[in-house]
Amino acid sequence: MAKLMPLTLDKESFSQRALLVVQDLMISEVQIKDIILAKIEDLLQSNGKSLKEYCEMSYPPENLVSILEDRIIMKELNFDVNALASELGEYLEKLIDEQKFTYDQIIGAVSGNMGGLFFLYGQGGCGKIFLWSTISCSIRAKGGIVLNITSSGIATLLLTNRRTAHSRFKIPLTINEDSLCSIKQGSPLARLITKAKLIIWDEASMISKYCYKILDKCLRDILRCSDSYNAHLPFGGKVIIFEGDFRQILSVIRRDSRQDIIQSSINSSYLWHNCKVLKLTKNMKLSLGENNNIQELINFAEWLLNIGDDLAGDTIDGESIVRIPSDILVKNSEIALDGLIDFLYPDILSNLSVENYFKDRAILAPTLDCVTDVNNKMTAELPTYLDKKEST
Numbered sequence: 128m129a130k131l132m133p134l135t136l137d138k139e140s141f142s143q144r145a146l147l148v149v150q151d152l153m154i155s156e157v158q159i160k161d162i163i164l165a166k167i168e169d170l171l172q173s174n175g176k177s178l179k180e181y182c183e184m185s186y187p188p189e190n191l192v193s194i195l196e197d198r199i200i201m202k203e204l205n206f207d208v209n210a211l212a213s214e215l216g217e218y219l220e221k222l223i224d225e226q227k228f229t230y231d232q233i234i235g236a237v238s239g240n241m242g243g244l245f246f247l248y249g250q251g252g253c254g255k256i257f258l259w260s261t262i263s264c265s266i267r268a269k270g271g272i273v274l275n276i277t278s279s280g281i282a283t284l285l286l287t288n289r290r291t292a293h294s295r296f297k298i299p300l301t302i303n304e305d306s307l308c309s310i311k312q313g314s315p316l317a318r319l320i321t322k323a324k325l326i327i328w329d330e331a332s333m334i335s336k337y338c339y340k341i342l343d344k345c346l347r348d349i350l351r352c353s354d355s356y357n358a359h360l361p362f363g364g365k366v367i368i369f370e371g372d373f374r375q376i377l378s379v380i381r382r383d384s385r386q387d388i389i390q391s392s393i394n395s396s397y398l399w400h401n402c403k404v405l406k407l408t409k410n411m412k413l414s415l416g417e418n419n420n421i422q423e424l425i426n427f428a429e430w431l432l433n434i435g436d437d438l439a440g441d442t443i444d445g446e447s448i449v450r451i452p453s454d455i456l457v458k459n460s461e462i463a464l465d466g467l468i469d470f471l472y473p474d475i476l477s478n479l480s481v482e483n484y485f486k487d488r489a490i491l492a493p494t495l496d497c498v499t500d501v502n503n504k505m506t507a508e509l510p511t512y513l514d515k516k517e518s519t
C-alpha cells in the first residue's frame with residue numbers, strides 16, 4: 128500500500144474509479160489520503176457540512192470534490208427510467224379515486240411549472256407512502272428530481288433516498304423565528320434543490336412552523352437566480368406537498384403549554400393560507416387481502432381515530448381519560464419491556480442481516496429516558512461490534 132505504484136489511468140478516470148471503488152487499483156499514499164479526504168467530504172456534504180468548516184483539516188483536490196458534488200445530484204437521478212416507467216403503469220392502475228385525484232393535482236402543478244403548495248391530510252394506512260412512490264416514480268421516470276423529506280429519522284427508512292428535513296435542508300436543531308438554514312447559493316445542495324421538481328415532506332405536523340419559515344426564506348434566496356423563481360409564491364415557487372395528521376404527535380416543545388404547541392404547528396404559520404388541503408380518507412390496510420380478523424381491525428382503527436378526534440373518553444378541560452382494552456395491555460410491568468421486545472423482535476440475532484427486519488418494526492416511547500432503556504436492553508443482547516449503534 129505504501130509504495131508508489133505506476134498509474135496507467137488518466138487523472139479523471141482515476142478519480143472516478145477510485146471513488147467508485149475499483150478493485151486492484153494501484154495508487155500512492157498521497158492519493159489514498161486525498162481519496163479518503165474526498166470520501167469524508169462526501170459524507171459531510173450529504174449531511175450539510177464540509178471539511179472547509181474545520182480549519183485544521185486538509186481539503187482534497189478540487190477535481191475529486193467536483194465529482195463528489197455532482198454525486199449529490201447524480202444520486203437523485205440514478206434510477207433506471209425504463210423500470211420506473213413500467214412500475215408507474217402498475218401503480219397508476221391501482222390508485223383509488225381519492226389517491227388519483229391527489230396524484231393529478233400534484234403532477235399537474237409540477238408540469239404546469241407555476242409552483243404549488245399542498246397539504247395532504249390523511250390517517251394512518253390510507254396509502255400515503257403508496258402515493259409518494261407513484262408520484263416519485265412518475266417524475267423520476269422522466270429524469271426529474273424529487274426530494275423525499277420526513278420530519279423523523281425512523282420514517283426515512285420507508286422510501287428510497289428519503290432524508291430528514293433537518294439533514295437535507297441544514298435546518299438548525301434548536302430553532303426560533305430568526306434562525307436560518309445554512310445553504311449557500313451555488314453550493315451543490317443549492318443546485319440540487321434548484322433542480323428538484325417536487326419536494327414531498329412527510330409528517331409535517333410534527334415540527335415547528337419556524338422550520339417552514341426559514342426554509343421559505345432559504346429557498347427564495349437560493350432560487351432567486353433560477354428561471355423557475357417566482358417572488359410572489361411561497362418557497363419561491365417550488366412545488367411542495369406536506370403531509371401530516373394533526374391527530375398524531377405535534378411538535379414537542381419542552382415545558383410549553385397545549386396552546387403554545389398548537390400555535391407552533393404548520394397550520395398556525397403564515398404559509399398555511401397558501402396550502403391547498405387535500406384529503407385521503409380510506410384506510411387501505413383494511414380493504415386489502417383476506418383477513419379473518421377484519422371486523423376486529425376495523426373496530427380497532429375506528430377506536431384509534433376516535434381517540435385522535437377526542438371522542439373516545441370523558442373529556443375534562445381538554446384532557447381525556449381513555450380506557451385501554453385489556454387484550455392490548457401488558458399486565459405484568461416487571462417483565463413488560465422484555466415481553467414487548469421478544470414479541471416485536473423475535474429471534475433477533477439470526478435476523479440481524481435480514482433486509483426488512485428492522486424496517487418493519489419499531490417501539491415507540493414517550494420520553495428519551497424510555498428510549499435509552501429500550502436501546503440499552505436491546506443492545507445488551509447484540510454482539511459486541513454492534514453495541515455502539517443506536518436506534519433512530
Ligand SMILES: Nc1ncnc2c1ncn2[C@@H]1O[C@H](COP(=O)(O)OP(=O)(O)OP(=O)(O)O)[C@@H](O)[C@H]1O
Nearest residue numbers: 221222223250251252253254255256257258411412
Ligand atoms: N391503491 C392501492 N392499491 C393497492 N395497495 C395499496 C394502495 N394504496 C395503499 N396500498 C397498500 O396499503 C397499505 C397501506 O398503505 P401505505 O403504507 O402507503 O399507507 P400510509 O398512509 O403511508 O400508512 P401509515 O401512515 O400507517 O404509514 C400498504 O400495504 C400499501 O402498499
